[in-house]
Amino acid sequence: MTAGDPLGADALRAAALLAWTSSPTRLREDAATESDLVSAGYRDRLLTELAQNAADAAARAGVPGRLRVWLDGARLRVANVGSALDATGLQALSALRVSGKTDPAVGVGRFGVGFTAVLAVAEEIELRSTAGSVLFSASRTRAELDAAGLAAPAVGVPVLRLPWPTDEQPVAGYDTEVVLTLRPEVDGPGLVARLADEAADLLLELPALETIWVDVREFSRSERDLGDGLVEVTVGERTWWQFATAAARWLVPVEGGRVRPVGADVLRAPTRSDEELSLPAILIAQTTLQPDRRRLLPGVTVAHLVEGYADFVAALPVSQRLAMVPVPGFARGEVDAVLRESLLRELTTHRWLAGVTGELLAPTSASVLPGLSEELAELLGEVVPGLLVAELSGPRGAQALSAAGVHRIGLARLAEQLSGIHREPDWWGRLYAALDPLVVDSVAVEELAAIPVPLADGRTVTGPRTVVLGHDLGLDVRGVDWVRLVHPAAADPLLARLGASAAGALEVLTDPALRAAIEDTDYEDAFAATELADAVLSLAATAAGQGTLPGWLGELLLPDSDGALHGADELLLPGAPLAAVLADDAPFATVAADLVERHGAPALTAIGVGWGFTVLRAELPTGPDQDLDDEAAWWATLTDDPEELLAVRDLDLVAEAAWPAALSLLAAEPATRALLADRDGYTAWWLRRHARVDGVPLGALRSPDDRTYEGLLDVLDHPDAAALSGALAADRVDSVATAALLLDRLADPERAPGPAVVIRVHRLLASATASGALDLDALSPPTGVRAMSGAVADPADAVVLDREWFAAAIPLDRLVVGDLADAEALAELLDLPLASEAVQAEVLGAGRVSTWDREPDAVLAHVATGLPLPEGSVVVHERLTVRLSGAVQADVEVPRWVDRDAVAHWNTRGVTPGGR
Template sequence: MRERPVGEVPDPFGARGLRERVLRAWAESPARFREDANTEEDHALGGYRDRVVVELAQNAADAAARASVPGRLRLTLRGGVLEAANAGAPLDAAGVEALSTLRASAKRGEAGAVGRFGVGFAAVVAVTDNPLITSAGGGVEWSAERARELVAGVPSLAAELGRRSGHVPLLRLPFALTGSPQIPEGFDTVVRLLLRAEAVDGVRRQLEQVGPALMLALPALERVEVDADGDVRTVTAEHGPRGTVTIDGAVWHTAEAHGAVSPELLADRPTEERARGVWQVRWALPEGGLPQGTPAVVHAPTPSDERLDLPALLIASFPLAPDRRHVAPGGLTDFLVDRAAETYERLMEGRAATPRLLELVPTPIGAGELDGRIRRAVLGRLPDAPLLPHRARGRDMVAVDAPSPFVELLSEDGVLAGLLPPEWPARSPALAALGVRRVELADVVDELAAVEREPAWWRRVYEALAGAATDALGALPVPLATAKGDAAAGRTVRGPRGLLIADGVDPAGLGALGLRFVHPEAVHPLLPRLGAVEAGPRAVLADPAVRAAVEDSLDAEDPDAVAEAVLGLVGAARLDPGEEPWLSALALPAEDGEHDPAGELLLPESPLRALMAGDAPFGVVDGATLERWGTETLVAVGVLDGFALAREEDVNLPGLADEAETLHLDDEDRWAEDVLARIGPQDLPPVVPEFQAVRDLELVEDWPAALRLLARPPWRAAIVEPAHAMSYDGRRVSVPSYTAWWLSRHPVLDGRRPGRYRLPGDDDALAGLYDAAPEGLDERLLLALGVRTSLLDLLDEPGGAQELLDRLSDPERHVGRAQLGGLWTALADAPEVTVEPPGRVRAVVGDEVVVADALDTFVLDRPDVLPLLTGSPLVIAAHGRDARLADLLDLPPASAEVAGDVGSAGEERDVPPEVLAVLPDAPPVYVAHERLVVDGVDVPWWTADGGVHASGLAGLARALAWTSGAWEDRLLAEAVLRDPAALPVLLAEAELEP
């Protein structure tokens, strides 16, 4: 369609007059031409780039609003041509003038109009050089080519046109269309744009974005049809009650606010914008979240470049900067930010009070400055907004971070005011933004201490908390069972730790013990996890309160009640005697009507009654008590049927030795000192990990009967089993038990100490020195008591050597000569023995054994002096022990008591070679005497002067054997001397000796 020659083309919109005025203005002021060209280019390439479809839709919405008809728009892209057909008020002369006049909107004064600036149509310049509009009253077009021809015909503009490379302000020069208007049925106006080739793809993308955001920003539009090269779709908007809008079947919820703008807020805005004087805010929220591809920007009312990352669309009449892309700062913007926050709050109030509401709570960090301001304004209002269940305000509500069943229980019973239902996530930052106070589970548990409920209710609490972390439940209240005589029973205490859960016991009968039992109706598996003890009779007995009650039972207001409770537990637990030694402090009624500790009472038939001295501090248990509880139970708490046993762990030996600690045993400090002496010095105190001992031994009067009793279990083990002391380095040392040690030091065996006896047997070294032990006790028990077993064991025991000397000096004892030599030899061979030198010594005189005065006794050190000491008492041991014995006994050697003067002459002779074969270390020569005289006495041999003197073969053999250190071969040497030819036979016989 082209304009016909002047006078031939209808011009209903006055296009020609507009052109002429513009050309005349340009001709008169080329700067005006330049200014219009630059302005149009700025709008087309700046604020309104990529907005052609939106601006066409906006004009369609305004046209529908002016005509008060449902807004309809059809957008068709075919063959590089975009057509926009809309229903509503047709184009008129004022509209053409507005489209051709920059910044002079024809919609001034239309309160409902979307277009405000008169420049939106400039968006078409970015995509076409030839926009056309056909309406009911005619048509108008703009042509870059025709405009360029007209401008070129103005001489004053030629130079500027050349400098702009032919670019002219397209929309300033309208042309009337030729031909009949072609408008689709049902529409009133068509805009036709012949697109530049490079603009087609961009327009197609804009068409693809036509959707809910456009319909919500332009509420006058009810239907938009999009046909992009045959791909047809329709977007419809149906406005329902309470602000709902259904777009293509999806329901959007809206909240709107509008009103007049006070003049002071418009003081910094352009004149025509001040004339409008109204504001509007609209939020739109879809069910199910914003559709994919929805522009995340503020719509003012068409899309801006201001990012908005909230889950709802915001359409608001924010003032825009000259670039038409960003919101302008100022008082009006501040005002609208607050209105947007108020309206967003109302949008949230319209939603159901479910946890999904939290999705609408903004975070503090925005996608841009405006987004951040809106978020902060919204967040500032939310704590006072009635958004939560029952339209409660967030600041009035509490969210408990606890398992859902627990929160449900608290909600049902109204225990915690303002409690949110459990489906609301307590840790959600959105709840905090709403002002909801989050309460940790531990804090709720603390608050429960003030709650009074029946025990069954508390069990429901425990069940509801079964899956919670136990570290928050330490102070969980627990109702106590009711027990007679217990002041604490029936109340609620904080924390299950240490409480007892009855298992086979009746709390009602244990009130006198001060125990704290969980009420049976409140018992739940959670409580043991939190430290409560599932308590059968043994576990109850282990409770510190029971021990305290036992220890204080003598001074208790009702000792019989304490005894009744404890004895019941002991009987049910079936304790062994001595298993819990502290029970011996339990006060029980005695025959004399008083109450005494169980450990100081005897059973009526106890054998101890006959064993103990008359002043022994023992009473007899009351007969009625015995009849009620029986022997086993009373013995288990310490009533004595036999001896009491002391059992302890980790006994500190140094502490016992210096009496810093005590086990209340007779001479326990001396036993500890003895054990420490056996162990030797230690860097750290040694201990006895497991200690047991028989008590009250010092009170026994009838020892034969006592020993028969001690020989039976359980007392026997305390005697025959040694104690084991543990040193700091982990070394275990076996030492005599206390009981064995004590018995060994007292006259318990036929009126004498057990060490005065020996075990009968094959070892006769101690025969005569010790009597055989009395019959009636087994060997192991006798050994434990200290009855002597062997000479070596005696010498190995501390003080054993001294005891041996004492016994040897006793003339009442009988010792044979061979036995005596063995005793002296063993004493000399014993290592590290020290003794007190005796005043009397058992010695040999001739062939008799006598007890002689030590001053008259010698230790035989050389056999050749025997003929010189006839009648002198001699201590004789095996060869080589003389010096050791002389030192131990402080006795002189026999050789020191003789002068040793040889008074006879002899002849030197060679030692026969046969003898040297037997005694290879013998000297080669000797001095033969017809009659050898020493100190005036005839002797068979002598070697004291360093030579070998002998008279006769027997003396020579002994002299050579002694000198060569082979005293044991003296008889063999004598036989060789007497019959040298028998040497081979004698050597063979000697080789047979072991």
């Protein structure tokens, strides 16, 4: 070495030439080796190899690494700081076989075979250093070979074997500079652009480098400690999260605070190799590669490189951890397959998953409930062991959790795990609300069929399909144990979707199980009776305005003012107006005052405690079994069983003298007032039959505006007479009792009905008889009958009009008139003969034969009376006289007649039909 050749370049060149001269084969070998390295191993690693040298130089010098690349005309210049080129480095560079690296812990190579990458773009290479500079030149190498009489190999001359010392210095501020004179075919700007694309990756791979300048673009790396071993690495506008383990560094790109898994990359050892990977993160590790740094050496193991990866994942935000699990897919090669398998094994056996109770879990001890919400997680944390947090339970993470071996919990399994646990009802209510979004189809409904449900009585049962949701029952329903009533604090709409039936207070109070409970209550067990009563009355307070409660609730045992138990329908409220109209021996007591104070009068009256009269209600009754007075007799009046029976109870307990007040009480309440107008119903029927005002049955009295029986029946003198229409005499004869009453009144000479009323009553009686509505065997023939004259006739003298022409012939005080069509029925009822049978008639005189339409006075008479003009022939008489015999004996002039031979006769004397 000399002052002009501090690195010993001349000696190295002389030695190489000597070796080639001594062995031309060595020349061809060196040329082939260099050609192979350029065309294969280092064909696209120009900046990578120079950056590695720069990183090594900075590391050796202990300074922050800086690398600068720029285009200077046809020359590409690359400068760096750090340890300068020394003689050992030059020897390694020109030998093409060994590196000058002496410390494996510092750097990845130092001017070894990787430097051949420069030959891909240049044949004139200067290596300038503050410790000495050299030149490598293809043209000079050829000249040397010519001078030595050596033929250049076919693949070209080995450029990097012959160095020439130079006096050039690196650019100011840098310790080493490589100057490449680009071959004419190389696109300089394009080359610089490609190098710029590699800068960011190189700053990740080579921590000794902090800054790379490519032309005018600066790439700098900055780091920020995020805690838990996680470091944020930023290069320009790109960010990665880095985690270092004992064997490797892992980096994952980050955008907007969220990781973006890589998916497709290569093993970096530490710079990019050709070993393709499909891992979620960039793997940078020190491992042994083949000389061209493309592939792993055969036999090298890589499984250990993933050790600590689970710690990396655990350091990430909880919601982003699943993104770092390799999803199932084909490996990109043998190395990738080994690493994927090892990485999954690492994740499966180590703790990195967040549990709802705050601990880290390994997948083998973790469970995931798909769709888990924060609310549901809070509730299930102590119920489901190893349950993952909601952030890891969404659909996006399902594939990753499955790949890691996390157990998936279905709704059926959850229902099973909930079985047997004890929690407050409000906890269950919040659980159902949180589960609701997960029940999306019939399958989910079936899976939750066995979920526990807390009841109002303190029990917890299995399955919603056997329970009842009370939507308006109030909060205090602890005594409601005759139905499986869901506790109000747990009553969530989800239970209805899962099969629970919905019921309001009215439905709960009409449940047959309650009736059985009431019937089973022991009079001697006051505590049980009071507990059941309080439960029923708390519901009745709500149900009172929703509809009619069943009558059997009146059997509920309640305490009276002395503490004795009675059925509710045997009790009255304090001050009840009903008490004022009841007979002295009526079996009613007064309900306990404290019960009224606790539950209110409406609840008590709703179940039968009396204030006014109580309405009994029975659905689909089948016979007289409602314990109503004279019920069997009323039932016998029905043709079909009613769909519903509504009847006022206890009418038979009214004091005889109190009926006017009782009727006012009945008319005052809407529920009872409506029954007074139902003539066929039990209430109106009973009142007609048994209630008396001033000793007269209601059925024998009429409403003031009803003139059907005027003169025969008296008007009810009562302010509510209009409301009692169904309980008074009707405008029809609908019973034997009514018929008997009317017959008696018709035979009473003290009564003075008008002719129209008499005829109307006779028609009603005849119609009832003809229709079979009356049992004539139950009626006695009247002692007197009402004739057309208004007088009461002896039945022995009276006849029933059955032919209209007899009306002008028979005296009015002997003639009983109704409807001609029902004359036979009226005669049967009154036990009277028909006029046409009791009286015989003979027309006196011959007359002349004509037709009706030819007789002016006949036509005029019919037009005047509105009667239809008969058709056919008629015998016209100047004076029409008939001789009567039989029950009536007389010669009588009549306006018209029809004789026994059905011959019509007409009187021309101007006597109108029906007249006298």
